Amino acid sequence: MPPTPQRRRLARRLAAGAAVLATAAGVTLTATAPPAGADSGRAHRPAGTVDVQLLSFNDFHGNLEPPQGSSGTVEELQADGTKKTVPAGGVEYLAQSLRTARKGHPYSVTAAAGDVIGASPLLSGLFHDEPTVEAMNKLGLDVTSVGNHEFDEGRAELTRMQRGGCHPKDGCYEKGKTFKGADFPYLAANVTDDRTGKPLLRPYTIWQHKGVKIGFIGVTLKGTPDIVNADGVKGLTFHGEVETINKYAKVLDRQGVKAIVALIHEGGLPASTSYNYDCDSPGPVWGSPRSSEAETGGGISGPIVDIAKHVSPKVDALVTGHTHQSYTCTIPDPAGHPRTVTSAASYGRLYTDTTLTYDRRTHDIVRTAVHGPHAANHVVDRAQPKAADMTSLIARWNKLAAPVANKPVGYISADINGRGAGTPEEPLGDVIADAQLAATQDSGKGGAQLALMNPGGIRSDLAYKASGNEGDGVVTYGEAFTVQPFTNMTNVVDLTGAQLLTALQQQVSGPNEASPKILQISRGLTYTLDMTRTGAARVAADSVKLDGAALDPAKTYRVAMNEFLAGGGDGFPALKQGTNKYVGPSDLDALTAYLTAHSSPTAPLAPPKADRITVVK
Structure with a gap:
């Protein structure tokens, strides 16, 4: 008879308890097998x-x-x-x-x-x-x-x-x-505590069943500190992926574990x-x-x-x-x-x-x-039967979330694509940038003249026909949260035109040259992205304009963005040079406020044209 999920979890907990006796260099975990059957x-x-x-x-x-x-x-x-x-x-x-x-x-x-x-x-x-x-x-x-x-x-x-x-x-x-x-077990072989020098969590584990042993080594990317808020990784060091995996592969080998998988x-x-x-x-x-x-x-x-x-x-x-x-x-x-x-x-x-x-x-x-x-x-197709225990789990948590999740915050006339747009400029990126500008442009609220949004922070699309019981075109708080789940605070800072140009060029140069990170920009800001060129030359200074006027390298501009970008995240050190910081509402609050103010059941928000960046291929 196949082991039940409860028995599998109990076995893992017992194994985890026994693992405390293992050395600090690595922890051995014995796991039970999944449901048994014929060896096909x-x-x-x-x-x-x-x-x-x-x-x-x-x-x-x-x-x-x-x-x-x-x-x-x-x-x-x-x-x-x-x-x-x-x-x-x-x-x-x-x-x-x-x-x-x-x-x-x-x-x-x-x-x-x-x-x-x-x-x-x-x-x-x-x-x-x-x-x-x-x-x-x-x-x-x-x-x-x-x-x-x-x-x-x-x-x-x-x-x-x-x-x-x-x-x-x-x-x-x-x-x-x-x-x-x-x-x-969560494995974090290449993440060490600066105080102790030891891995934050287990560096590896060993899965065993009927004499079969497979070691698992787990690492995250070395560049994690560059793409998360600094407070989240304070006091931690992230080591190279290769050096860490090779180190623990040797540890496992000395223990007689020859079969190894790296996560x-x-x-x-x-x-x-x-x-x-x-x-x-x-x-x-x-x-x-x-x-x-x-x-x-x-x-x-x-x-x-x-x-x-x-x-x-x-x-x-x-x-x-x-x-x-x-x-x-x-x-x-x-x-x-x-x-x-x-x-x-x-x-x-x-x-x-x-x-x-x-x-x-x-x-x-x-x-x-x-x-x-x-x-x-x-x-993972949706034509198959649903797992009943997961349906119950979702229903239970949805009941707790319903008072917050189901509140309408806006209306749209069609899909507004973000991550799924497949283009450097995303329609939903324009909406989010405009929302941050709207939330901070008043003189008493930061005085922003333009806004920038990192594409990695846009986690989904806004779908016209969404799941649940809400009507077509209704945007709920839960759907807006799915798009912007980090609740980063908006910052408004002073940047010179020269610094702003450098930031736009950093989208396609340096660490971002091989895999560009195209910032989403608010209305009024336009420029040409020439992908036939290389590096910083892909964004020419004379193509950048704000409200039709050429960007002045000596002039100071008030620029809104989330706190992650303001800290230089995603390979934008130029944005970290901003001064005279003003802290505004969260990016999620800015988005929901914008949707509420700019849409209604009879006048839903239409997808933007996404024509602020001219791309030359």
Whole structure:
């Protein structure tokens, strides 16, 4: 009889208790197996081996309900070369998908590569992500690395997510119930406490079942301090991904653990936006003459490529995240052996199924010069039955959130796309920038002349037809929260025209040259982004205008932005040079106030034209 989720959680808690006896350098965790069944791959494996199923996902970001707008779809390439948009995501379907996938696999482990929580919709974010951790416990997550968003509320709150206990300010949300914390370990091998020099959380863990041992090392990207508020990572040092993984791979090897998986919250950019393209093929994915060049193989670029090329051959597979992309690629390790590098998009829309063939004699994963672990991404489709326990969980937390979440704050006439726009300038980005300008432009409220918004802070679209019982076109507080979940305070600062130009050039130069971060701009500000050029030259000084007048490098301008950008976040050190700071309302309050003031049931807000940035390709 398959172990129940309750028995799985009990086993993990008992193992975690025993792990206290382990050394400070690393902690061993023994996990029970998921539901047992027939070993379907037995006839195809070498003698003395067993197939271990590794199920993984990343960047869930508290999306318990199906994500709204384009954030709740994946792109699927068809055999004839066309593309199909498939609705996907929602924890009811993710849990069901994982439970279905585990059937017939007596050796199965489920892992995540960070950002399980943070930047979450209101249903989870309102309760400091306790609902998501509870859901992860129920669906059988065995281990995860930390991501940058696990630090959104600081180290103390991350520690509470692991250990449990009620929120220090908000208390317990349900009478008689105390938050129990995560049944699974959070791994933070490359995050050390400046005071002790030791990892903030466990650096690694070991999954065991019937003599099979697999070590998991978890790291977040080294650049985490550059993309989170400074207070969240105060007193912590973030070390290099490669050096840290290689360090603990040696530790595991000395313990006799030869099979190792790295969970890395850093990722890449695949050659295709379709989840099912062949990352390793040099030709068309489906062999169809109608397949476009964009849909050919050609692999992957971005930070994870260099990381994968230098991580020790002792590591057998890399599960990655952060870029919210989908890929299952093969990148040779330093010894030239193939090794899988995978990512399952974001928001629970996909999961990855990787087969690790474990050799009982060598205690290692079978990898040769021509064969590495097999991996494939699968859609978390919404045509399947819902997991009943997740439906109950959502209903319970929705009841608590309803008084806040269901309040109408505005009306729209059509979808206003943010993250799903797929263009440098996003219609929703224009709305958010205009909202921050409107909230701070009065002389007594900061006197802002323009506003800037970082694209990474726009977490979703505003969908005309949203989930729930509200009418079409109604924007609720919960939907606005999903778009802007950080509640950063708006800042207004003095910047010279020269500093503002430098900031615009930093969008496409320096750390941002390979992967541009295009700031969303308020009305009145215009410029040309010439992508045929390189570096800072992509933004020419003479193209930048405010209300039709050329930007004066010697003049001082009042510029509104969120506190994250004002601190130089996302690779914009020029913005950190601002002076004469005024602190305004939160970015969420600015957005809801703008929607309320500029829309009504009879005059809904239309999507902006997004014509403030002229892009030359």
